[in-house]
Amino acid sequence: DAGVTQSPTHLIKTRGQQVTLRCSPKSGHDTVSWYQQALGQGPQFIFQYYEEEERQRGNFPDRFSGHQFPNYSSELNVNALLLGDSALYLCASSFIKAMNTEAFFGQGTRLTVV
Amino acid sequence: AQTVTQSQPEMSVQEAETVTLSCTYDTSESNYYLFWYKQPPSRQMILVIRQEAYKQQNATENRFSVNFQKAAKSFSLKISDSQLGDTAMYFCAFKLGGSQGNLIFGKGTKLSVKP
Numbered sequence: 001d002a003g004v005t006q007s008p009t010h011l012i013k014t015r016g017q018q019v020t021l022r023c024s025p026k027s028g029h030d031t032v033s034w035y036q037q038a039l040g041q042g043p044q045f046i047f048q049y050y051e052e053e054e055r056q057r058g059n060f061p062d063r064f065s066g067h068q069f070p071n072y073s074s075e076l077n078v079n080a081l082l083l084g085d086s087a088l089y090l091c092a093s094s095f096i097k098a099m100n101t102e103a104f105f106g107q108g109t110r111l112t113v114v
Numbered sequence: 115a116q117t118v119t120q121s122q123p124e125m126s127v128q129e130a131e132t133v134t135l136s137c138t139y140d141t142s143e144s145n146y147y148l149f150w151y152k153q154p155p156s157r158q159m160i161l162v163i164r165q166e167a168y169k170q171q172n173a174t175e176n177r178f179s180v181n182f183q184k185a186a187k188s189f190s191l192k193i194s195d196s197q198l199g200d201t202a203m204y205f206c207a208f209k210l211g212g213s214q215g216n217l218i219f220g221k222g223t224k225l226s227v228k229p
């Protein structure tokens with residue numbers, strides 16, 4: 001059983017560019033959450049997707065957007081990249097009806113903006 | 115709003131000894147969950163232990179146990195018989211109960227286990 005998989009593992013982009021990160025949830029999971037982890041910090045919640053809709057959102061600008069596909073996989077898009085967007089982006093999946101179970105995390109995508 | 119505070123940026127322990135990592139949180143809610151996650155250099159967040167706020171008994175998972183003090187809003191992690199593989203960042207996290215709410219993380223504690 002594959003866990004949560006994220007791609008790519010590393011990415012270097014230039015300021016002003018746009019980037020798309022991808023996440024495949026653990027088998028049987030239907031909810032995907034995205035987190036941004038700056039160097040030396042704990043992860044910060046960006047947003048959560050369920051049934052192809054954004055259900056919750058953290059304190060992130062509209063430059064951060066996402067999508068969930070019918071197979072439950074998800075994308076995180078960031079437009080007009082800033083140097084401050086450099087971080088580890090983590091995807092976590094869970095099963096909506098099992099509300100009290102843990103979320104499983106992927107290994108993250110390391111984004112560097114230069 | 116809920117907050118999570120980890121006041122120990124770094125800690126070290128000798129192999130086979132015991133270490134305690136501290137975490138405090140703030141919430142006005144009564145239904146919530148607390149977690150300790152481990153993040154090794156591989157970057158993947160791994161759940162170490164979880165505690166339901168409504169349970170008075172402290173959670174235990176093998177060498178890992180917690181001291182949950184609800185009134186004091188304290189949630190510390192004790193690692194017994196420390197192993198070299200325990201070297202990692204440890205994050206305390208909070209989640210509201212009754213929903214697939216997001217996790218709120220502390221800033222983490224870097225634990226080094228020395229041989």
